[in-house]
Amino acid sequence: MTKLTIMMAVMAAILMPELIDCLPKQRPYVDAGDENNNPVCTSEPLVQLKNGGRVRGVCRTGLNDREIHAYLSIRYARAERFAYAVAEQPWDDVYEATYQREACSQEDPTVKHSEDCLYLNVFQPIDDSDQLKPVMVWIYGGGFSLGSIDGVASILYEGSVIASLGDVILVDMNYRLGPFGFLYSGTDQAPGNQGIYDQLMALRWVHDNIDRFGGDPNRVTIFGESAGSFAVSMLVLSPLAKGLFQRAIMQSGAISELKQFSPDYSVEKARAFGRKCGCHDDDIDKVVECLKRLPPAKLTWAGDGLDIPAMFEGVQTIVMWGDKAGLLPESPSEMLRKGDYNHVDVMFGFVHDEAAQVVTLMDLELINPLKSYTWDHLSKKLSAIFKAFLFTEHEKEITDFYMPPETRHGHIKSSVVRRKAIDILSDPVMICPNYLFGQRLAMQMAKNASASNRNRFYSFRFDHHSPFMILIGCEKWMGVCHGMDIPFTFGLPIRKDVVKLAFTEKDKHISQNVVKAWTHFAHHGNPGPMGDVEWPEFLSEDGQSMRQMAIDVENHVIQNEYRDRCEKLWAQYLLPFK
Structure with missing residues (x-):
């Protein structure tokens, strides 16, 4: 195992007993009067999809005892190994979306996984209104090598708080990881970015079906953290995603042009991966054919020893542009320069001490x-x-x-x-790609749009350290480590079913503010105030100030704090722009 994999497995192992002990015992639909105090549905969670198939969900309880219909692990697509996914065909019987299926194949020993894994969850708040609600689609992180909507993640990413407090439909999905999702041969045998294409298929499913769950297909916000944020930035650029979402939130990551993400480097690593698996051939297509014949476990564990930096583990085979699907026809900087991107509202940011845990693991x-x-x-x-x-x-x-x-x-x-x-590792990997992508996009859109018809941009830095973070290895002296904003994004501190965890009243207050801001952005295209502090747009009117909301017990606005580091040093390597 790599150091990063070990760290994430340890985090999961530490968190598992606490979370499992606090898990609500959810049951499928019940008629009335559940003697065990389980949520009681006022209506059966049964939906017919556009293709005619029917799905049955379960009842859950959100904040203020609001009824939530949760549809778990709905299959949205199927895929052969290394191929692009195709939409799922209709089924005759009622699909039981009442329990979680397998995660996508990966190294994480804490989850059951399989190559047959393209599922999504839908969380629908129930009320008497017939108006369609905004939709938020979550894309998980994990270095494109770990992650799921199952296991511990199904607790962390449980959508009832966001759905009930924010009055939105929450969707999250599995997508393929590691070599299964990102092997690139430069040929049709392994066309590249398969995992991102899975996300695209899930968004198409949302566009076609979400109105059946009370969601508005024309008010979709995609959001993600780490690799999920990276994916969001790709979808913002991709012509294939046009019209599938109207807003985007990027947390701790974005696309860049580091060598690791180039097509040539990806083919080189595909060959190295083949050799590691015992597939030796000068013909790259024969290497891929050999890899297709191997059991999935052989591929899952073969990533070690390729001399790939821990932060990029699993990304060694991703290609950022020029893939066979046309997700990104050109380099990111060229697409930004030409204005080839989706015109959407964007919110972007990161945590204060992104690489703190990685630095201490390295030394x-x-x-x-x-x-x-x-x-x-x-x-x-x-x-x-x-x-x-x-x-x-x-x-x-x-x-x-x-x-x-x-x-x-x-x-x-x-x-x-x-x-x-910490700064040397945080800046080029998570902070500056995120900052520069948002800045470039904001400046280009401001230049090319009228005042009455422009998209809006907001930025943040998450500064709050919680005692809860110590449970998962982020000590007080480390600051705010990578991923520590996720529990607050999903309202974990304010969930009644996890009250045994070490959340403080300050944690609960901040989490409520974050959920409200994120969902306000989904409703209106702006996050509203953060507590009592007005949240300004990222770019000042004269374009000279870059403003970010520092989220903590005492919220405040910071200006131009990352200009020197990101613009003067890293821009030339990450996102060169003329």
Whole structure:
């Protein structure tokens, strides 16, 4: 297992007993008067889809005892190994969407997984209104190698709070991961971006069917975190996604043009992956044919040892443009420059200390507050980071930016080194791609649209550290680690069925504010105020200030905090733009 896989498995193992102990015992539809206090449906959760198939769901209870109809693991598509998915055919019997099916094949030992995995969930708040509600479609993260809507994730991503508090329809889906979802041969045998195409198929399903669940197909917001945010940015650019959503939220990630995401690098890694699996041939199509014959477990566990940076594990075979489906016909910067993107409202941001956990996994010495470094010792550690993330050709420029020569004298405290290392890893991987993509898109749309017909952009940074985060390995001194905003996004602190977890009143207040802001954006195209603080648009009217909402107990607006790091240093490597 890679360090990242181990970390996520450990996080799941730590979280599992707490969450399982707090799980509500949901049952299928019951007529009335459930003696065990389970939710009682006022109407049967039974829906007929556009293709004629019927699905039966279960009842759940949202905030303020609001009735929720949950439809679990509806099949939206099928796919052969490495091929693009095709829509699911109609069925004759009633489909029991009353329990979770398998996750997509992956290394995570805490979930049951299979190649037959293209399912989605729908959470529908019930009321007397006949007006269609906005729809929010969640895309999970996990480095494109881990993730699901099953297991622990089905607790974390449970949509009842968002649906009930925000009065929206919540959808989430499985998509293929690792080599199953992203192997790219440069030929039709493994056409690339299969996992993103799965997401596209799910969005088409939503467009065709969500009105049957009370959702408005013309008011769809896609949102995701980490790799899910990366995928959202791809869909914002993709011509194949046109008209399938009107708003997008990106949390901790976005597309970039790092070497890891280029077509040539992807083919190179596909060959290396084949060799790892025992498929040796100069003909790449024969390599893929060999891979197709292997059992899924062989492919799932063969990713180790490819010398892929932990942060990019599973992304080694993704191609960002030029795939066979035409998801991204050109490079991201070229598409942005030409205005080839979907004109949607966008909200984007990240957490304060994205790479804190990864840095400490890479070098445990950084945890020791008494440790100090000479420059010679420190420079070797930085070189190891640059090598792991393929930044060696820019090592001097990056080092001089974060550690100018005048700061290198004497002994340097581990706390200083840790902060610099966190920034060096956070900026190119999650923070600056997110910031630059949002900035480029906002500036291009502002330039090409009239004041009365323009899309709106908002940005944020999540700054709140909760005692709950310590349960999953994000210590207080680490700050706010990658992914720590997700429980707040889904209202975990304010769910009655997980009251045993270590959430404070401050956590509950912040989570309620976040859910309200995210769903307000889905309703209106803006997040509204964050508590008592007005949330300004990202770009000031003169285009000189980049404004972000810092979300914490005391919310406040920050300006231009990332311009130097992202624009002056990283833009030339991540998203070059003329």
